[in-house]
Amino acid sequence: MNLSVQIFLSLVLSVVVGLLLGDGAVGPVKTWIAPIGSMFISLIKMMIVPVVFCSLVVGMTSMGDMKKLGRIGIKTLCIYLITTAIAIAIGFAVAGVFQPGIGMALPTAAAPKVKEAPTIMQVFLNMIPSNPIASMAKADILPIIIFALFVGAGIISLGGKKADILINFFDASAEVCYRIIGMIMKIAPIGVFCLLMPVVVQNGPKVLLPLISVILCMAVGSVIHAVCIYSSIAGIAAHMSPLTFFRGMSEAMAIAFTTCSSAGTLPVNMKNVQTKLGVRRDIASFVLPLGATINMDGTALYMGICSLFIANVYGIPLTMDQMMMIILTGTLASIGTAGVPGGGLIMLAMVLQSVGLPMEGLALVAGIDRVLDMFRTCLNITGDAAVAVAINATEAEKE
DSSP: OOHHHHHHHHHHHHHHHHHHHOGGGHHHIIIIIHHHHHHHHHHHHHTHHHHHHHHHHHHHHHHOOHHHHHHHHHHHHHHHHHHHHHHHHHHHHHHHHHOTTTTOOOOOOOOOOOOOOOOHHHHHHHHSOSSHHHHHHHTOHHHHHHHHHHHHHHHHHHOHHHHHHHHHHHHHHHHHHHHHHHHHHTTHHHHHHHHHHHHHHHTOHHHHGGGHHHHHHHHHHHHHIIIIIIHHHHHHHHOOOHHHHHHHHHHHHHHHHHHOOHHHHHHHHHHHHHHTSOOOHHHHHHHHHHHHHHOOHHHHHHHHHHHHHHHHHTTOOOOHHHHHHHHHHHHHHHHHTTTOTTHHHHHHHHHHHHTTOOTTHHHHHHTTHHHHHHHHHHHHHHHHHHHHHHHHHHHHHHO
């Protein structure tokens, strides 16, 4: 049986079993099932740093041209920002149709504490690693990207036999990483089952039903954005059919949906876009790690839906000016919160503050945030892949 089908079946099975067991089985499931899922995540996370670093160095040396790298970087950043703005607009459109929160009398707890978002200059400062080994130990992707770019540039400037030895070393290291990822993916159906079942058991119908409209909006918005925007990007730029694109992405999307980690899905995503979507390694190794840190289309969609939901619950009508402010703030915040843990909640807090919506509204969606995060992460990594396919096609035309 195809691995994608196995993962999908295990996902369905985990939901069915979780609902049958109910919240009475939370204790045993947390004790015996959840740790297996955590081990699976740890196996994937184990490969994040080596695959990003080795692949990026190989990608840099394969390009052999700093102008080409700059051109790719600018195109990638522009597409990411445009799709982020579109995602917020789609979130508003879907929430405008379903109107989540209208007539709801939800109990509101105190607003959860949210870390203050770093300034743009602080983000730039944090991008430069004072200790690359420490950044690798903490799996800080942006500093690792910067260090890998410098290592790649150093190898290019070195040239000759010494450079060839290093290129071959990193190339072989990247291949070893992909082989290990292949081994890990063989147990993905078990890992997916053990990750998702505890979530279903803990967030059963009692928790989900009052906020089902928000979850439904998130699901519909994610499908619309993926099908209309991402498949269009891949189709227009690379003449790739939606069926080919989503079939190639199925494994990575299933892993993202269950792990809720863009960084954790990165090794699988990098392998998939190269082997199934035909993206060159030098393009994938630059576009995908960058996307895993700054491309937050899923979070942007979530902000559009949640801000309108919170406004409806509190009976505050949002004007068109406020909606435009949310789109602008959310798009810029996607860079400002790059690589920050809990970035989605920070971005939503910034958006609520920018238009004067009650911060207590954060508590309304906190209970189902884990469920919403599944859709957010799945959409984020799919967008990274679509942009990688587009950049790969445009660069192929220049050569």
